Amino acid sequence: MSTTALRIQPSTTTTAISSAINHIGFTLPRNYAVFRRPRNRNFTVSATASSFDPLQICVKASVTAPNKLGDCPFCQRVLLTMEEKHLPYDMKLVDLGNKPEWFLKLSPEGKVPVVKLDEKWVPDSDVITQALEEKYPDPVLGVPxxxxxxxxxxxxxxxxxxxxxxxxxxxxxxxxxxxxxxxxxxxxxxxxxxxxxxxxxxxxxxxxxxxxxxxxxxxxxxxxxxxxxxxxxxxxxxxxxxxxxxxxxxxxxxxxxxxxxxxx
The missing domain is CATH 1.20.1050.10 (Glutathione S-transferase Yfyf (Class Pi); Chain A, domain 2)
Structure with a gap:
């Protein structure tokens, strides 16, 4: 465990505070404290922070360039969701023309994207994005x-x-x-x-x-x-x-x- 502090402007919302802390790799506990320093009117957020493990996601690899993301729009949809929610992730590029054994073990159908959530590999971009919305509701991306x-x-x-x-x-x-x-x-x-x-x-x-x-x-x-x-x-x-x-x-x-x- 370690303690970290962020200095932010008075107008910054709680939502923005949470997103900022998640973005640098920490989670914000429910009992975080906000203190104002009268001298400069900035706020200091003090929280005991634990490391945030990146989400693991398997995506299609490029067929035209090494170590580049491939052309799957459903993979990009999930990555966009993670980006917009400021979630760190570990992207594993998969050659779908020559699927490795390790990938087929966690995705028997050989499809991408798949994401590891709560120790389970979850397929299907619809299911994944809904799960991310429920697990990480800030910011809200859902629609009526x-x-x-x-x-x-x-x-x-x-x-x-x-x-x-x-x-x-x-x-x-x-x-x-x-x-x-x-x-x-x-x-x-x-x-x-x-x-x-x-x-x-x-x-x-x-x-x-x-x-x-x-x-x-x-x-x-x-x-x-x-x-x-x-x-x-x-x-x-x-x-x-x-x-x-x-x-x-x-x-x-x-x-x-x-x-x-x-x-x-």
């Missing part, structure tokens, strides 16, 4: 049920259009219809899906839009039209988040990842 499915059909319609060989089969229109609906939603409710702050819904959709932009741009020379300005603005905002930049795949990996579906 009626907002959780906003934009949820964009990814499947993107895949349909990407794989299509027939320009008149309606797959492009289906994607444009979904993007148009999302454009109207963000216009009325944005800048994020849950309003002013980023949420779990954005962390799920953002990586999929990143794949959409890169894959359709490369394979079909297609881009989100200027007639959908709120979609374009939303994508720009999400892609510029520090957490997103830190966890995004290389464009080359996104292109390589979709090649089998495009070329067959």
């Amino acid at each position: 049920p009626e907002k959780s499915s906003v934009g949820s059909k964009i990814f499947s319609t993107f895949i349909g259009f990407l794989k299509s060989k027939d320009p008149s089969d309606g797959t492009e229109k289906a994607l444009l219809d979904e993007l148009s609906s999302f454009d109207n939603y963000i216009k009325e409710n944005g800048p994020f899906i849950n309003g002013e702050k980023v949420s779990s819904a954005d962390l799920s959709l953002g990586p999929k839009l990143y794949h959409l932009e890169i894959a359709l741009g490369h394979y079909k020379k297609w881009a989100v039209p200027d007639s959908l300005p709120y979609v374009k603005s939303y994508m720009k905002t999400i892609f510029s988040l520090d957490s997103f930049i830190k966890t995004r795949a290389l464009p080359e990996d996104v292109i390589a990842g979709w090649r089998p579906k495009v070329l067959g």
Whole structure:
């Protein structure tokens, strides 16, 4: 055990205090004390802190560059959640084309992401992110049920259009219809899906839009039209988040990842 102190401004909230302490690798006990020094009006938070073990997560490795994160949007979703919650993590890169035995022992189906929570390896990004929200509720990333499915059909319609060989089969229109609906939603409710702050819904959709932009741009020379300005603005905002930049795949990996579906 050790004692640490942080000096912060008077306006800093308890939530920010907790996040700051978690970020440097400590947990904040329930009975922490806050003291104000009259001379400079700063606050000192004094707490007995224990080390915070990084969460272990297995993710897809890059196929184009050594020691880089691969192109799985579901892995990025979980990493984004950890980043936004300021949770330290130990990322284990897995070559999905040649899965090692140690990985198959903890993930028999050979799928990523998987995260070790309470001594158990948990698969599925939906399950993992919900577990992280319950276990580490600060900051809150959850959304009301009626907002959780906003934009949820964009990814499947993107895949349909990407794989299509027939320009008149309606797959492009289906994607444009979904993007148009999302454009109207963000216009009325944005800048994020849950309003002013980023949420779990954005962390799920953002990586999929990143794949959409890169894959359709490369394979079909297609881009989100200027007639959908709120979609374009939303994508720009999400892609510029520090957490997103830190966890995004290389464009080359996104292109390589979709090649089998495009070329067959």
